[in-house]
Amino acid sequence: xxxxxxxxxxxxxxxxxxxxxxLRGVELxxxxxxxxxxxxxxxxxxxxxxxxxxxxxxxxxGEVVLDGHRLNDLNESRRAILRRRTVGFVFxxxxxxxxxxxxxNVDLPGLLAGRPPAEVARRREELxxxxxxxxxxxxxxxxxxxxxxxRVAIARALINAPTxxxxxxxxxxxxxxxxxxxxxxxxxxxxxxxxxxxVTHDPKVASFAQRIIFMRDGRFVSEMEMAGGGDPTRVIxxxxxxxx
Numbered sequence: 001x002x003x004x005x006x007x008x009x010x011x012x013x014x015x016x017x018x019x020x021x022x023l024r025g026v027e028l029x030x031x032x033x034x035x036x037x038x039x040x041x042x043x044x045x046x047x048x049x050x051x052x053x054x055x056x057x058x059x060x061x062g063e064v065v066l067d068g069h070r071l072n073d074l075n076e077s078r079r080a081i082l083r084r085r086t087v088g089f090v091f092x093x094x095x096x097x098x099x100x101x102x103x104x105n106v107d108l109p110g111l112l113a114g115r116p117p118a119e120v121a122r123r124r125e126e127l128x129x130x131x132x133x134x135x136x137x138x139x140x141x142x143x144x145x146x147x148x149x150x151r152v153a154i155a156r157a158l159i160n161a162p163t164x165x166x167x168x169x170x171x172x173x174x175x176x177x178x179x180x181x182x183x184x185x186x187x188x189x190x191x192x193x194x195x196x197x198x199v200t201h202d203p204k205v206a207s208f209a210q211r212i213i214f215m216r217d218g219r220f221v222s223e224m225e226m227a228g229g230g231d232p233t234r235v236i237x238x239x240x241x242x243x244x
Contacts, residue, residue, distance in 0.1 A: 002065070003195060004030040004053060004164055009062035011048055011218075022048040023059070024218040030164065030197055035190040037206040038199045039235070040215035046199035049215075050166050053197070054087050055079035067163045084113040088157030088165045092172035094149045096141040102128070102152050103137035110159040120159065127155040131185060147178030154185060158194070165189070167198040171205055183208045203235035214242050 011023040022045045030036055040046055051057040052064055055071045064071045067086045071079060088109075089095075096105050103124060110120035128134050131151040141149055150170060157165055167186065171179030187208055190196050198209060206212045212235060213223045222242045226234070 002029040003032050003067055005065040007063045009059045012060045022218055032195055033193055035196045035210045037209035037212045038215055039206040039212055041201055044215045045218040050168055050199055055083050086163040088162035090153050090157050090167040090170045092169040094153045096149055098141050102139050106155045106159055113160050123159055127158055131155055146174050147181055150182050164195045169200055203232040207232040207235050
């Protein structure tokens with residue numbers, strides 16, 4: 001059974017009275033334990049898709065089903081409760097709160113979800129240890145490198161053991177080495193059972209996934225399996241094929 005689905009999803013915005021079609025009939029089925037990358041150029045609808053998957057926005061047409069819940073049927077308050085329980089986010093810009101320590105940044109979603117503070121603290125310590133940040137709990141974001149800040153963001157995204165982790169260009173602000181480290185960590189969590197959907201325009205980033213869906217002009221146009229992953233040359237070759 002799919003844990004995240006879109007069914008004939010369309011999204012239309014209005015700009016100066018003109019209809020802008022961001023998504024055109026998108027069909028997605030994400031299975032538990034998958035690591036899927038949605039790849040496409042800027043403006044193709046990737047970020048719009050993520051917002052709909054998380055219930056941050058609603059489709060103009062079609063439906064989104066998250067963890068068995070049809071988001072179209074939920075008001076904003078109920079969507080927010082479901083989102084806290086089932087979705088973790090990793091953003092390109094980290095989005096850490098600058099005046100909170102690492103520990104407080106990681107703890108915040110857990111406390112907002114109503115989990116006991118002692119349980120949240122235990123989970124945070126486990127995550128920071130796994131991410132190589134065990135000694136950074138009292139540090140502030142500005143005292144960390146970009147790669148370390150993104151690892152904190154991953155810990156924060158995983159604090160509630162979400163059903164699915166959504167990542168929006170998670171290595172976009174990182175150098176090559178830090179980016180590879182973050183991708184290796186995502187792959188490691190996926191190997192432990194974490195479901196991940198990542199959006200990117202970078203073939204190297206997409207190659208870390210098990211399945212890649214290619215997107216253009218608001219539509220899914222092709223996909224490929226990545227046995228073993230990590231080979232961007234195959235992704236580039238597929239991109240050339242898709243664009244012909």
